[in-house]
Amino acid sequence: MVTGALNVRNLQEATPQLRQIEDAGDTQLDMSQLEALDTAGAYMLQKLRLKVEARGAEFQFVNLKPDHEALIERVALAMPRPDPVSTSRLSVTDLLERLGRGVAGAGMFLVELIAMLGLFLARLAYLLRHPSEFRMTALVHHCDQVGWKAVPIVALMGFLIGVVLAFQGSVQLRQFGAEIFVVDLIAISILRELGILLTAIIVAGRTASSFTAAIGSMKMREEIDAMRTLAIDPATALFVPRILALLITLPILGAIANVMGLFGGAMMAWIELGISPGMFMTRLLEDTSLDHVIVGFVKAPVFAMIIGVIGCHAGMQVGGNAESLGAQTSAAVVRAIFMVIVADALFSVFFAIMGI
Amino acid sequence: MVRDVVIALRELRNQFGATVVHDNLDLDVYRGEVLGVVGGSGTGKSVLLRCIAGLRPPQGGRIEIFGKDALNCSEAERRAIDQRMGVMFQDGALFSSLTVRENVEVPMRTLQGLDAGMRRELADLKISMSGLPYAAGDKYPSELSGGMRKRAGLARALALDPEIVFLDEPTAGLDPIGASAFDELIRALSETLGLTVFLVTHDLDTLHATCDRIAVLAEKRVLYTGTMADMLTIEHPWVHEYFHGPRARAAVETQERTG
Numbered sequence: 001m002v003t004g005a006l007n008v009r010n011l012q013e014a015t016p017q018l019r020q021i022e023d024a025g026d027t028q029l030d031m032s033q034l035e036a037l038d039t040a041g042a043y044m045l046q047k048l049r050l051k052v053e054a055r056g057a058e059f060q061f062v063n064l065k066p067d068h069e070a071l072i073e074r075v076a077l078a079m080p081r082p083d084p085v086s087t088s089r090l091s092v093t094d095l096l097e098r099l100g101r102g103v104a105g106a107g108m109f110l111v112e113l114i115a116m117l118g119l120f121l122a123r124l125a126y127l128l129r130h131p132s133e134f135r136m137t138a139l140v141h142h143c144d145q146v147g148w149k150a151v152p153i154v155a156l157m158g159f160l161i162g163v164v165l166a167f168q169g170s171v172q173l174r175q176f177g178a179e180i181f182v183v184d185l186i187a188i189s190i191l192r193e194l195g196i197l198l199t200a201i202i203v204a205g206r207t208a209s210s211f212t213a214a215i216g217s218m219k220m221r222e223e224i225d226a227m228r229t230l231a232i233d234p235a236t237a238l239f240v241p242r243i244l245a246l247l248i249t250l251p252i253l254g255a256i257a258n259v260m261g262l263f264g265g266a267m268m269a270w271i272e273l274g275i276s277p278g279m280f281m282t283r284l285l286e287d288t289s290l291d292h293v294i295v296g297f298v299k300a301p302v303f304a305m306i307i308g309v310i311g312c313h314a315g316m317q318v319g320g321n322a323e324s325l326g327a328q329t330s331a332a333v334v335r336a337i338f339m340v341i342v343a344d345a346l347f348s349v350f351f352a353i354m355g356i
Numbered sequence: 357m358v359r360d361v362v363i364a365l366r367e368l369r370n371q372f373g374a375t376v377v378h379d380n381l382d383l384d385v386y387r388g389e390v391l392g393v394v395g396g397s398g399t400g401k402s403v404l405l406r407c408i409a410g411l412r413p414p415q416g417g418r419i420e421i422f423g424k425d426a427l428n429c430s431e432a433e434r435r436a437i438d439q440r441m442g443v444m445f446q447d448g449a450l451f452s453s454l455t456v457r458e459n460v461e462v463p464m465r466t467l468q469g470l471d472a473g474m475r476r477e478l479a480d481l482k483i484s485m486s487g488l489p490y491a492a493g494d495k496y497p498s499e500l501s502g503g504m505r506k507r508a509g510l511a512r513a514l515a516l517d518p519e520i521v522f523l524d525e526p527t528a529g530l531d532p533i534g535a536s537a538f539d540e541l542i543r544a545l546s547e548t549l550g551l552t553v554f555l556v557t558h559d560l561d562t563l564h565a566t567c568d569r570i571a572v573l574a575e576k577r578v579l580y581t582g583t584m585a586d587m588l589t590i591e592h593p594w595v596h597e598y599f600h601g602p603r604a605r606a607a608v609e610t611q612e613r614t615g
Contacts, residue, residue: 008464009467011469011470011474012470012474013469039478039482039514039517039549040478040481040517043481067550070547070548071548074485074544074549075481075485078481078484078485079481079484080477080480080483080484080490081484321452321498322452323452
């Protein structure tokens with residue numbers, strides 16, 4: 001005898017009652033008092049019937065209302081039939097295979113990046129020979145996006161780095177009475193390393209993600225395929241203006257960061273150590289070799305190339321759904337920053353060996 | 357026979373800025389029927405659906421669901437109403453970070469006293485009732501085709517055995533075979549589960565195959581309601597064009613062939 005309602009809301013309470021029936025022999029379940037039934041209740045009843053019948057006993061619903069019967073039949077037809085699952089455990093060979101795939105994947109990624117760089121250079125060379133096809137408007141637009149709009153944050157970052165260096169340096173150098181060397185400290189570290197490196201990192205965060213998002217959403221909505229069918233080369237139209245804009249603006253942004261860094265350092269040196277701006281200037285011009293500036297600026301185009309190529313490449317990796325767009329965008333930023341730092345380390349080793 | 361009204365809209369008004377989408381819109385939805393809402397692009401079919409589902413407050417008028425004023429009720433009452441309704445969005449709107457089975461389990465989690473094992477079994481049942489293979493339960497939405505995503509969306513909408521289901525363009529983007537299979541599914545579910553279905557569609561075949569009643573949205577309100585046969589007799593130029601155009605004739609012929 002089942003009474004009242006049997007639905008998803010009171011299933012848990014009804015379970016013990018149904019359990020008792022499970023173990024009985026031949027069963028006739030009186031359904032005349034059942035008022036409401038939903039698919040969850042019908043599922044429980046059908047499961048009960050299957051269990052009883054599996055033991056070879058008879059099972060029948062009596063006085064079942066027609067609509068309830070229809071529902072139980074519908075559920076009976078749809079009873080989930082689990083596919084046999086293969087329970088495999090993770091073995092050492094699986095782990096090795098995974099490692100191998102990871103390494104091969106990283107190798108492929110590098111090859112793809114080099115291919116993207118090659119594509120960019122080839123299209124750039126083509127455009128040099130056919131300047132009429134060059135998209136000047138796009139270049140200016142991207143210079144504005146990548147360069148001009150990044151000026152405030154890069155300037156502020158440079159200024160603060162100068163301030164921090166001067167402050168930290170002054171505390172240490174004062175112990176030796178070598179306060180004046182704070183100028184060398186600031187000048188060398190900013191001009192040679194930090195100015196360009198930190199600018200590149202900020203630009204990687206801002207620009208690699210926006211390249212990936214812009215190109216990726218075009219890829220997602222098949223705009224890139226549409227361009228191809230209209231005989232527009234995506235590399236010429238999308239990659240060249242973006243990467244070129246980075247190549248032009250990153251050194252300028254680096255220069256701004258350098259100047260602001262020196263300015264911040266000079267200000268802090270004046271406040272903290274009493275080194276007047278005039279003295280700072282003289283010391284800077286006399287003692288700091290131009291090599292440091294050159295070493296810094298040589299890196300800028302390389303960083304720009306890395307950021308642009310990684311951003312465009314990640315955009316082209318976006319698949320048909322929004323998740324892959326998000327995943328590629330964050331991956332592009334991480335990869336770009338990582339590669340910029342790796343490149344910077346390689347430069348340091350190179351310059352050390354060359355003795356510059 | 358007095359029919360039980362589950363949704364009653366009175367003098368509903370919706371506008372976006374200066375654009376009035378609905379003005380003085382009245383509509384009754386009866387228990388157990390499949391109501392198809394049609395109308396040209398921009399007549400606010402989806403807006404209407406979103407209004408009733410509680411996703412968008414209208415600028416004026418009343419909405420009564422199960423006899424309760426759905427616009428001026430407490431949050432708890434609104435939640436109780438929501439639990440008795442299910443919505444299937446156009447592309448399924450499945451949570452992309454969850455598998456299909458977990459998606460179907462989401463509404464069940466709001467119920468007290470339903471253990472994980474039972475939830476899983478019921479989710480598998482709903483997935484199977486929506487016509488998906490068992491293996492689909494372990495897949496992520498991005499691994500499914502458009503038709504399967506719609507079915508999974510329907511499975512999630514049906515998770516708590518709602519009394520009313522809202523379907524937004526259930527057959528848009530499906531191939532004809534998949535679309536007619538979906539029509540049959542809607543029909544079969546509404547019959548066996550006693551569902552009230554509110555469906556927004558452009559698909560004349562769906563209207564023929566599934567709907568008991570059709571509501572035509574035009575001139576900012578529900579211009580006509582009635583059966584398919586009633587619609588064919590209406591003289592209003594847009595309605596006439598809609599139900600007598602070349603596509604409509606093809607749909608009628610298909611219906612006659614298949615009986």
